[in-house]
Amino acid sequence: MKRLFAFLLTLSFALAWGPKGHEIITQYAIWNLPEGTLKAAFSAWAPDLRQAANDPDRRKATTPGEAHRHYWSSELFEPWPFPHFPMGLAAARARFGEAALEKGGVLPWAIETSYRRLVAAFRTGDPKAIVRAAGDLAHYVGDAHQPFHTTLDFDGQSWLNGGIHALFESTLIEAYFDERAEYRPRPARVVAEGPLALAFGVIRQDYPLVRALNEELWKAKRLYSAFDRRFYRKLWNGLFGETERVQIRRAGGRLSSLYLTAWIEAGRPVLRTPPSPAGGR
Numbered sequence: 001m002k003r004l005f006a007f008l009l010t011l012s013f014a015l016a017w018g019p020k021g022h023e024i025i026t027q028y029a030i031w032n033l034p035e036g037t038l039k040a041a042f043s044a045w046a047p048d049l050r051q052a053a054n055d056p057d058r059r060k061a062t063t064p065g066e067a068h069r070h071y072w073s074s075e076l077f078e079p080w081p082f083p084h085f086p087m088g089l090a091a092a093r094a095r096f097g098e099a100a101l102e103k104g105g106v107l108p109w110a111i112e113t114s115y116r117r118l119v120a121a122f123r124t125g126d127p128k129a130i131v132r133a134a135g136d137l138a139h140y141v142g143d144a145h146q147p148f149h150t151t152l153d154f155d156g157q158s159w160l161n162g163g164i165h166a167l168f169e170s171t172l173i174e175a176y177f178d179e180r181a182e183y184r185p186r187p188a189r190v191v192a193e194g195p196l197a198l199a200f201g202v203i204r205q206d207y208p209l210v211r212a213l214n215e216e217l218w219k220a221k222r223l224y225s226a227f228d229r230r231f232y233r234k235l236w237n238g239l240f241g242e243t244e245r246v247q248i249r250r251a252g253g254r255l256s257s258l259y260l261t262a263w264i265e266a267g268r269p270v271l272r273t274p275p276s277p278a279g280g281r
């Protein structure tokens with residue numbers, strides 16, 4: 001067990017929430033949909049959607065510009081609570097410059113763009129395009145609910161808490177998170193404020209968690225070494241585990257709402273259900 005945790009701690013933080021976290025968020029979003037053609041189709045495509053939710057991380061190495069879509073370094077733009085956001089990408093480019101956005105990330109606009117692609121895909125009715133766009137949207141909405149994707153201090157650098165990113169989003173989730181047992185319904189609603197305002201609302205809510213989680217990690221480090229399983233148990237039973245459960249449920253609720261809103265905006269198309277569009281990859 002000690003070796004397992006030591007290994008897990010060395011995993012890269014590059015995969016936000018880790019594949020397991022992104023899959024759970026996608027599944028919760030499907031469960032949260034109201035009964036009807038949308039839920040029936042997404043339930044039938046669930047294995048593909050869960051896979052597609054991790055595609056943006058797989059693309060990072062090969063697609064130029066992809067890496068910047070996964071985070072937003074708040075401090076580079078405005079102090080919390082970012083009173084001038086949300087603003088459109090063109091307005092942000094004009095105000096902060098392309099270099100700042102390259103460094104600081106464009107996560108909120110990645111959510112908006114994937115939402116638009118999903119509306120367009122619903123209009124065409126092409127199941128493959130729908131799964132692709134819905135998977136992208138699932139990924140970026142998931143990333144926005146990971147507090148360490150909202151800050152320049154993405155791995156606890158200024159707290160001497162290196163490794164906190166992976167500990168929060170992968171290590172504890174892989175070890176303890178039970179997808180079915182932790183599910184709580186958060187029924188989908190219509191996102192009247194639009195996807196961009198929703199994205200900034202999420203980030204505004206997350207950001208204070210960065211400090212709280214860093215403080216909590218120090219409390220655990222004073223008690224146990226990272227080679228002691230009690231260290232992980234304490235984190236899972238305390239603020240880390242609680243925050244992970246809440247953030248994953250929130251992400252599943254908001255993602256479901258974006259799916260429902262996109263489908264309504266597209267004119268409530270009837271969706272062709274099985275066979276699975278990717279032919280079961």
Ligand SMILES: [Zn+2]
Nearest residue numbers: 016057070143
């Ligand atoms: Zn990501």
